[in-house]
Amino acid sequence: MRSINLFLVLFVLSVSCFAQEKANAAISPVKGAKHIFRYTNPITRDTAISMRDHCIIKVGDKWYCTGTSNPVWTGPNPGVRLLESDDLIHWKQHSWIIDAAKLPADCPYNGRFWAPEIHFIQHKYYLTVNSGKVTKEDPKGMKTHSVWLFVADKVTGPYKLVNGPLTPQYNNDATLFEDEDGQTYLYCSGNGLFQARIDLNIGKLMTPIQKFLDKKQPGWPEWMIGGIEGPFVVKKEGTYFMFFSTWTRGYEVGLLKSKSPLGPWELASPNPIFGTRKKGYRPELAAEGGYSHLKFQDTPDPYSETGHNALFIGPDGNLWNSCHYMMYEKRPYPYCQTLEPWEPMPQMGIEPVTYKDGMFYIHEPTWTEQTVEY
Template structure:
């Protein structure tokens, strides 16, 4: 009798008898998130770059103050679940740099890539002087390396290019060749030897923000390249801030181009006519032509890809709330809403190209394997 009852119980459990329909639906593991992910002025950053190492996610970005004042350096955040974040350390602490340090300026858009069994960090900065208090006249790219994602990092080389450049990124191809991409009133590319930090081909500007025949929504500015390879093709995600902050997508059969647009419209982002309309006008774009996106954001800026909780590609950007957002949001911004915060979204690949969900602002649920 005992055996029969145990067998019956097991069969009922397999059939789902005794559980509600909701319980059956929620038995599979899920990942829940609501953007912006971070809501803390203490760890506010722009240009979030996330890298997963073992069972943790790490994030670097552009710390406040961004435009004026002393930038604190390269801040590293850490999370066990991609939702709850805290500060780990400063990979570069500006207060500890010597007075003659040539890269003590803005520390914009750092990235960390794991290539050839080491971590490589690109940092964009220049030297602060009395005549140049933000270090913009010497702003360029610096390459650091470490055996651990958390550092310590040592300088390999810099500046990497002979002119103003920013938003550097790295890409390793399947044959072990490595490539360097960056922005600076357009997009640039070259091959790089990481151990020496030397570019092995001349730095080439391959796309201008006002490239003849290209869409007007690029003309305000293009930046933040990020390259991956899929099914033999190379894809470059980049950002434009002509009419808000949007992400475009290029593709090529070679890591050095020629590059072409995958879509004549951005694949992701926010745009608001009332947010810095002078940028659209200055870019030659009639800001009355486009419709505002429905999200409550003024910016969904920069763009970089990382491995998410489901093992698939996700995108990270900084999300900045829009003070003129529609009901039901308050027109009065809380303290954290006045600063850029982390936003993440799934990335999908279909029919030979990538798509990015969002930007979202309500709770999202993603099934986990």
């Protein structure tokens, strides 16, 4: 009996060692072998860390993400959440880099904390936050909602206020861009898209904030007329590209291009380069906005929203896209019609980005397992 038990122990140990050797080979493949990254959207499926407007930044061997925390529409939210991941798949909360509960009563930016972003520029981490002051008369802080700038030496903070509000009117969805000559620029939304040059050290705009694109710009396509927001700028081969989102037909991402960081901007593609379209989603907005007449086909994905994107460095060292994915309650096969608790809430989605012949492309929204070799 003892010999049988010893045999079983040795057998189990040998199998475990073999499995461990295979696992190690997958983690550290031999020279010439490819790395394999597998992902299935939505990446997060958790009500506790649900966010909109995901913005991911890679620092060392880790990825960090911030975004708009719930509640989004009904009033103030808890602050600016920072998520952390070692593998881009499993995410956990690191901290609140702005905790609304710890702000003084007279704080002028204690509102909804929409669409924060973190950018590493000139050896520091700059955080843009869009917020206003909540009062009895203005319970959502929308009358004073604008852009605030914070800075830290580490991505995890602590973040110190540089200046704000940066603009004299309602603005939202602020983003930053540093050019090759060291000049920095602020872009934001607010019933259109805005731009200005900014000195990050003092948090002051060096040019007047300029609205350069309206959602109903004459001669521009109808898929923009519901609203445009969420700019994000990168530079490639001497051309500036601005990604932006529109909610006219669901939630889609368009792309502008320019030879200058302050324009003039033109469409890089006559159609959105990414997103989801659903005729039955938010029809009341289409009726109210006067664009229910638009004709289009639903995309086959199970999402009602895939938008407000930002780019980041992915596992293969290339650019990837991040944004929030929301499941569509009238989604087609193979899903049942009953939503799980996490599904009506915005969750993180990621896709690879490619650049070819002077144009950026984003993999269409996926919902089955994807494999990337590099």
